[in-house]
Amino acid sequence: MKDIKYNHLRAMLSLTKASLKAMTRNPSAVVFNLVFPLIFILVFGFIGGSSFKIDVVFEKNSDTSNYIYRELTNRNTISIIKNLDYDAAFSELEKGRIDAVINIENSPSGQQIVSLKTTKASPERGSILKVIISEIVNKQNLAYSEAQVPKTELKEIEIEGRRYKTIDFILPGQLGFSLLSAGVFGTAFIFISLRQTLVLKRFFATPVKKFTLFSVNL
Amino acid sequence: MSDNIIEVKNLVKKYDTLTAVDGISFNVRDGEVFGLLGPNGAGKTTTLEIMETLRNKTSGEVFINGLSVDNDQSEIKQIIGIQLQAAGFYPNLYLNELIELFAGLYNVNTDPDELLDLVNLREKKNSKFKELSGGQKQRFSICTTLINDPKLIFLDEPTTGLDPQARRNLWELIKRIKAKGTTIMLTTHYMDEAEILCDRVGIIDHGKIIIIDSPDNLIDDLVQSGFERPKQVKLASLEDVFINLTGHTIREA
Numbered sequence: 001m002k003d004i005k006y007n008h009l010r011a012m013l014s015l016t017k018a019s020l021k022a023m024t025r026n027p028s029a030v031v032f033n034l035v036f037p038l039i040f041i042l043v044f045g046f047i048g049g050s051s052f053k054i055d056v057v058f059e060k061n062s063d064t065s066n067y068i069y070r071e072l073t074n075r076n077t078i079s080i081i082k083n084l085d086y087d088a089a090f091s092e093l094e095k096g097r098i099d100a101v102i103n104i105e106n107s108p109s110g111q112q113i114v115s116l117k118t119t120k121a122s123p124e125r126g127s128i129l130k131v132i133i134s135e136i137v138n139k140q141n142l143a144y145s146e147a148q149v150p151k152t153e154l155k156e157i158e159i160e161g162r163r164y165k166t167i168d169f170i171l172p173g174q175l176g177f178s179l180l181s182a183g184v185f186g187t188a189f190i191f192i193s194l195r196q197t198l199v200l201k202r203f204f205a206t207p208v209k210k211f212t213l214f215s216v217n218l
Numbered sequence: 219m220s221d222n223i224i225e226v227k228n229l230v231k232k233y234d235t236l237t238a239v240d241g242i243s244f245n246v247r248d249g250e251v252f253g254l255l256g257p258n259g260a261g262k263t264t265t266l267e268i269m270e271t272l273r274n275k276t277s278g279e280v281f282i283n284g285l286s287v288d289n290d291q292s293e294i295k296q297i298i299g300i301q302l303q304a305a306g307f308y309p310n311l312y313l314n315e316l317i318e319l320f321a322g323l324y325n326v327n328t329d330p331d332e333l334l335d336l337v338n339l340r341e342k343k344n345s346k347f348k349e350l351s352g353g354q355k356q357r358f359s360i361c362t363t364l365i366n367d368p369k370l371i372f373l374d375e376p377t378t379g380l381d382p383q384a385r386r387n388l389w390e391l392i393k394r395i396k397a398k399g400t401t402i403m404l405t406t407h408y409m410d411e412a413e414i415l416c417d418r419v420g421i422i423d424h425g426k427i428i429i430i431d432s433p434d435n436l437i438d439d440l441v442q443s444g445f446e447r448p449k450q451v452k453l454a455s456l457e458d459v460f461i462n463l464t465g466h467t468i469r470e471a
Binding site: 199 | 319321
């Protein structure tokens with residue numbers, strides 16, 4: 001009889017070493033554990049790169065030869081959808097598929113009237129559009145007014161910052177998920193194959209504990 | 219401690235409806251080669267696996283080196299070596315790495331080269347298990363049973379499926395292991411093998427031990443009872459012819 005007490009840590013370490021060595025020599029394990037998550041990350045990284053857009057429809061008889069229309073078409077947050085008649089546009093507006101319907105008309109008194117229809121289906125975009133339009137309108141009004149020096153002037157400074165993209169939100173989840181799946185499915189598959197090839201049975205013929213075997217593969 | 223390294227008393231193993239082992243009792247003496255013989259399904263492997271603590275028994279008592287298989291499984295596993303009838307080894311590892319792995323599992327320090335020398339596999343130490351031939355696989359399997367320098371090793375049909383040369387090679391190996399004082403418990407279907415290797419054999423059928431004695435005594439008793447082979451035996455067998463023509467050297471692809 002050996003007097004030295006059996007050391008489970010040593011058994012565990014040699015098993016870990018063996019399973020790591022075996023894994024690096026097994027191409028399919030490398031593919032499953034590294035390449036698959038990478039592919040997922042890439043695929044999700046490219047999906048959903050679309051930027052913020054406000055969809056706007058102009059009514060058919062709207063005046064398009066004016067300053068406001070030109071300004072709106074130049075803004076890249078606004079995309080103008082054409083070839084949509086009033087009824088279709090209205091129903092799309094109700095569903096929130098477009099964000100606003102605009103009509104610009106010149107009244108007989110020489111005044112320009114901009115009528116903006118937004119929807120409760122898309123309130124944020126609607127109010128942003130409202131701000132944009134009122135800014136343009138104010139600018140035009142100011143130009144017509146007598147004031148030489150505007151009362152208030154806005155100075156805008158944009159500081160450097162990192163723009164967050166979809167991938168930034170998905171990546172941590174992806175990493176977590178691939179670790180999880182490697183842990184759960186990987187362990188299950190390893191045990192199934194070890195059991196089928198009777199490797200486990202041979203291990204049980206040694207003094208190693210079942211718990212040690214299990215924890216190593218995690 | 220008694221001279222018996224294995225003591226089995228009224229061992230019973232039942233699977234749902236089938237009684238695989240039906241109250242067998244026997245002892246194995248320290249240092250001998252004991253053969254368990256019997257047809258397929260007689261209960262050889264079940265008996266062996268219960269002694270190896272790999273399988274639970276239904277009733278009865280089994281002591282290995284004075285330790286009960288009920289209470290001292292871990293201690294028993296440290297003093298026995300097990301070769302399973304069919305076993306796998308961790309995939310994608312080389313033989314020397316497998317030996318290191320098992321050395322770790324047994325908590326012993328060992329020199330892989332020395333062990334592989336014992337079974338003539340040193341030149342294969344950088345091969346994988348699945349790349350070995352049948353005879354080499356069996357030899358490696360026996361090699362892994364010797365890692366912890368056991369007092370007792372179990373060999374379950376070690377020579378099944380091997381060609382005559384590999385079989386003879388394995389016999390030599392078993393004799394060498396016995397010469398070191400290790401007790402060997404083996405099962406086999408080959409009577410010539412049992413006759414050559416075993417000090418005593420137990421014949422088991424339908425889960426019961428029919429007889430236990432040395433091969434010589436068993437043969438003598440049968441002859442005394444008036445048994446005669448229907449055909450007079452020639453001085454050589456076809457196997458002798460085969461070995462004579464193809465040589466003793468083992469073939470390895």
